[in-house]
Amino acid sequence: MAAPILAVMFATVLKLGAKSVESRHSRFACARRKDLIPPMSDSLPPSSVVPPAPAVPDIGAAIYDSSPDCVKVLDVDGRMLSMNKNGQCAMEIDDFAPLVGLAWASLWPPETVATVLTALDAARSGGTGRFGAFCQTAKGTPKWWEVIVAPILGADGQPGRILAMSRDVTGARQADDELRQSVERLQLATDAAELGLWTWDPVSDKVTWDNERTYDILGVGHGEPPVNATRFAADFLHPDDVARFAQAVAASVAGDLRFQFQGRVLDKDGAVRWVELYGRPHDCAGQPRTQLVGTIADITARKLAEDKLRDADRRKDEFLAMLAHELRNPLAPIGAAAELLKLGKFDEARVRRTSEIISRQVSHMTHLVNDLLDVSRVTGGVVKLDTAPLDLRDIVADAVEQSGPLILGRGHKLCIHVPPEASTVLGDAKRLVQIVGNLLNNAAKYTPDGGKIDLRIALDDERVTLSVADNGIGMEHQLACRVFDLFSQAEHTSDRTAGGLGLGLALVKSLVEMHGGTVSCVSGGTGAGSTFSVSLPRLCDGRQTPLAAHAPGRVAGQARTLDILVVDDNVDAAAMLAMLLEASGHRMTVEHSARDALARIETARFDVCLLDIGLPEMDGNALAARLRSHPHTRGALLVAITGYGQESDRQRSQAAGFDQHMVKPVDTARLMDVLAEVA
Structure with a gap:
């Protein structure tokens, strides 16, 4: 009777499906754990007491030997009697003999022993026990097993032996884990990107929504059916975008490999939002690629940002055009005045008027440039309030x-x-x-x-x-x-x-x-x-602090002629500045490089040095440091005349030894005041 029952059990176990059961790893136990296994004798009874393994008819033996699973025959107490060759290979057992008589439950990790004993109890009662668990092989290889435990009935109809069949499902378990991790990563990515997922058959217009975000984007209740393309165009799309959407759908029906669409949808309150749909064919093995899987995203914020950027770019272009216009306006009278002065032989009134025109237009240009620099410093957080x-x-x-x-x-x-x-x-x-x-x-x-x-x-x-x-x-x-x-x-x-x-x-x-x-x-x-x-x-304490008093007026005294050195590689700028100061009664010397200036101070002394910062070879800051250390110019007033006007530029010039920092075009009134103080 045992052989037919064994054959039936083999057939049943061969149909066992792989399931995932989680457990902690433990080392393979090759000896019975006395604290985990129900009491039994420490050693097997004499061979005359323990019945030998039942004789298995040829068909049973063939199934036993050829089963790809690990098949074990246990006595009714759950002790090992035999194991098929494929099972020994699966468990990486080189010699089964030392395991004969050991409690099968002792080979499992501690946390699984109770499950094993429950399955054995079910088999002793004539039933079937099933479980999935983790257990290392004899050589420590981690594996997951699906196990079925069933009785082998004797002639009296009672369980005389127990059959335990274990199937290695490690590969399936790993595949399940990888699939779960992949799904989790996809869920994380779609949640982070706030994407809805959908599957769509463009031919039948059948659609499914694969996450709740799709419902939220379109404002559809989670219990409602998904919206197909026909309803989407009729009930959700902005009327001006329906034609473009229809073209995208038609292309997909015709076999286009991509589906992409950006358009406006109207919510229940009539507010306009932008959505983007993107899909591609779903690759199913052996099946025609008729379905598309894709995403839907609410891109309203992005569209608004793009509109703002375009508007800012447009206004920037208009501003640059306006800046060019504003700078050309003063250049026209300045250029005309310069051409007029080249003709020569003007009376004093006309020269004065021409000079006033030039001065007024330069002042206007200076104001424009100062506005640009000032707004840059303030909006950039460079300006500090006193x-x-x-x-x-x-x-x-x-x-x-x-x-x-x-x-x-x-x-x-x-x-x-x-x-x-x-x-x-x-x-x-x-x-x-x-x-x-x-x-x-x-x-x-x-x-x-x-x-x-x-x-x-x-x-x-x-x-x-x-x-x-x-x-x-x-x-x-x-x-x-x-x-x-x-x-x-x-x-x-x-x-x-x-x-x-x-x-x-x-x-x-x-x-x-x-x-x-x-x-x-x-x-x-x-x-x-x-x-x-x-x-x-408002400060409400009633106290008032008057504004800082103006600097006291200078004590009038006899002005003297100053020896002034101008160093600027711009020949015209240096010449005009020297002419202006020479007309005010000062003795002027002009050089166009730092090297020539250093050579000049070896034979001359100067009260004031007006230095450009952007000089070739050696800049004005380095030149100022050299002049400050030379005995002929150690006590001279050093004034930076430069186009660099940032606060950091002023700090560098001060560190180099400059007393004053003036930005081009120079405020001549201020320069005259500074020279008057020296004189």
Whole structure:
């Protein structure tokens, strides 16, 4: 009876499927663990007591020997009696004899022993035990096993032996682990990228959605059926994008290897969002590639960013065109004046007028360049504020003094309304004057001649608000919302009658924010004027610190002629500067390289050295260090005359030994004041 039952068991076990069962690794135990195995005699009873392995008919023996699995015959106590050759190979057992009589459960890791004993109990009761577990081979190779344990019934119908069959499922287990890890990585990637996944048959228009993100992107309830292409075009797509989507679908139906589409969808509230669909054929072994797998992504934020970049690029191009226009304007009268002076023989009045034109246009160009540099320094965070408690009424007074000529020149009426009590803020006096001055200049430029400008200070418990209102050209709401952005001024007027680069308001915004304040603009539209408001934190302790006193006037004295050395590789610039100072009564020496300057000081002494920084071979900083150490120029006043005007440039020139740092084109009035102090 045993042989047919054995054959049935073999047939049953050969159908065993691989399953994944997790367990910790342990070393293969070659001896019975007394603490884990139910009590039994320490050694096998005499051979006369233990029945020999049952004789197996030929068919049973053939199955036993040919089974690719590890087949073991145990006694009813679960001790090893025999193992087929393939099983010994699978378990990497060279000699089975030492294992005969050992408890089969003792060969398993400790955490699996209870499971093994439960399966044995089931077999002793006439049932079948199944489990999956990890166990190393005799040589330590880690393996996973699927095990079935069943009784071998004797002639009396009771279990006389136990059959244990173990199938090596390590490869399947590893494949499952790799597949699970791959799925986890895919899930991580799609979650991080916020991608929805879908599978679509373009011919039948059947679609499935493979994660919940797809439902979220399209605003479809998770319990609702997925949306196919037909419904997507009809119920979700923006009408203007339906034709392009239909073309993409038609291409996929025709066998195109890729599906890609960007378009707008309308949510339930009518808001427009952008989505991107991308798919490719699904490669199924032996099956035609009729399905596409792909992703859907909400790219609204990206589209908005792209629109902003395009708009910024457009305004940048307009700004550069405007900059070229503004720089050419003063160059035209300067060039004409230069050509006129070459003709010679002018009366004093015409020379003076020509000189004034050149000076005025150079001043205008200098102002443009300074605006560019200033806004770069402020927005880049390079400028540091020198803060102190200040009364905003004093700031207004200084700003009005600076902007007065422009306001009066345009015939505007300026009305100032300030409170009687202190309007104290914590700020940098120079920068606050710059803020108010820029607002006044802006109002003056964009208000037709004879207009009205109101400047007002209002107080509350925590804020001081300064507003500048005009009845000028005004602006549309769209421009008022971004008038403080760089380059936005290009849209104010196309004819550029107001002049300037539109950097003043961007500078105002940055400086106000550095003071912890806010700035805003309101306009009733074109021709309705504009109101700019600055709100700053108020100091409410009532204390006031006056603005720094002006430097005391110099004591009048007898001016003397100075010996001045000019070093500049720009021959024209050096010559013009020398002519100007020579006309003021000073003795001038001009050199065009550091080497010639060093040779000159060996035979001459100088009171003042005016040095360009960007000299060939040896720059002005290195030359200044050499002059500062030479006995003939150790006590001379060293002035840097340079086009480098960043704060870092000033720090380097000071470290090199310069007393003054002046940026080209030189403010001649300031230079004359410096020379007067030396004289």
